[in-house]
Amino acid sequence: MSVFHRQRPHGLSPRSPLAAALLLAVCALAALPGCARPAPTDTPMGVSFLPEPGELMTAAGDRLSPETFMERSRTAAYVLVGESHGEMCDHQAERRILSLLAHLGQGPAVGFEMVPAKNSAVLRDFAAGAFPSSELERRLDWGKTWGHPFPGYLPVFEEARRWKLPMAGLNVPPEVIRRLSAAAMDNATASDTFDGPVAALAPEDRAQLPKRIIEPAPEQLAFLKEVMAGHPKGRDPADGRQLARFLLIQSVWDSAMAETAVALRRESGRQVLAFAGAAHVEGGLGIARRIRVLDPGAEILLVSPWRGDELDPEDAAVRVYCPLRFESRMGMVLEHRIFGESSQVLVREVRRGSRAEAAGLRPGDVVTRAGGYRMNALNALHLAGSDAYRHKSNLVLEVRRGRSCLTVDLGPLGQTGQTGQAAAAAPAGTVGAEAAPTRETP
Structure with missing residues (x-):
């Protein structure tokens, strides 16, 4: 299934008043002028x-x-x-x-x-x-x-x-x-x-x-x-x-x-x-x-x-x-896909029984952030893992799954600590300074 497949928000009936209000809001936004503009014809393909x-x-x-x-x-x-x-x-x-x-x-x-x-x-x-x-x-x-x-x-x-x-x-x-x-x-x-x-x-x-x-x-x-x-x-x-x-x-x-x-x-x-x-x-x-x-x-x-x-x-x-791939010891395979100005890090595989599966990560998720870093390259995961190890904190990913934005808590690095569950994403933080990757990485 495509990562852009539309999913209904959990617990929301299509006949509920809230669903109707949301639908009206989306329609109103779509009707606003300036939401779309002609594609440039002189962009090299x-x-x-x-x-x-x-x-x-x-x-x-x-x-x-x-x-x-x-x-x-x-x-x-x-x-x-x-x-x-x-x-x-x-x-x-x-x-x-x-x-x-x-x-x-x-x-x-x-x-x-x-x-x-x-x-x-x-x-x-x-x-x-x-x-x-x-x-x-x-x-x-x-x-x-x-x-x-x-x-x-x-x-x-x-x-x-x-x-x-x-x-x-x-x-x-x-x-x-x-x-x-x-x-x-x-x-x-x-x-x-x-x-x-x-x-x-x-x-x-x-x-x-x-x-x-x-x-x-x-x-x-x-x-x-x-x-x-x-x-x-x-x-x-x-x-x-x-x-x-x-x-x-x-x-x-x-x-x-x-x-x-x-x-x-x-x-x-x-x-x-x-x-x-x-x-x-x-x-x-x-x-x-x-x-x-x-x-x-x-x-x-x-x-x-x-x-x-x-x-x-x-x-x-x-x-x-x-495309470049990274296989983590936590049981996930990430793939960096770039086409022109578009770039995303996609979860290609999640091993059954792995820490990644237990944390709620799933194939098809698009990783948007790792710790304090925007996930515009696989190296961001390395940097976030280095920070998490150094500060003895959990490695947390933000992912896009269909229309939902979720956090995935992979737990601490170098330990067998419990992992969190996928949850609604908190507001995005700022991109941290790129520290030199050290010691254990994800």
């Missing part, structure tokens, strides 16, 4: 339809059928698919894209940013059926080499094995990256090339770096500086040595993925399907730019997730609609 999660779209925002996507992919030497590493919708889309491309001829060879190239033998053995799926995480040493939740990735690996597709890791081992990063701070200056830090590594580490480290494009530098400035460890792009180190690591990362993808294409004789973080894919300035240097003239198709914000046709030729 982004998407031409409201996509479902996982649905394919063109760069312009039009529906893209699986069959049309397959035809567009047929001539591509490389299909680069971006992701956000913790988003289940992205992983489900990856599995679907892999399956679609597997129907084309012999199917692609599949490369993974998440796996170091040195572990490609593990993927080859897995593809050959040498060991069961239950052993793959351990054999890849996933917790040390990647760390993002493995269950989201396992179906993608299994789908590649089901189609008997060759698989390979694309990247440099993280321990080599850490040693290179340390060498960069010891050996780099603002004007230094990449040669000094690389030369400072042991020979066995240098052997795992790409043969050619291709520097970022000038037009990408501003973006990389923004990424660096937003790093959780507070890196400073104005510091020449820090910037040189950051650009070196980014260049090694993208150059390694491109070099390994090109080698995978030549060795397998197949199209290469590569999965990597969206920042390495979108705009074609990361992996794609390096591939064009190493494999000139090769056709590259870019695919990236779209969260519902403003569409940029330069990001990728194909978009997959995957």
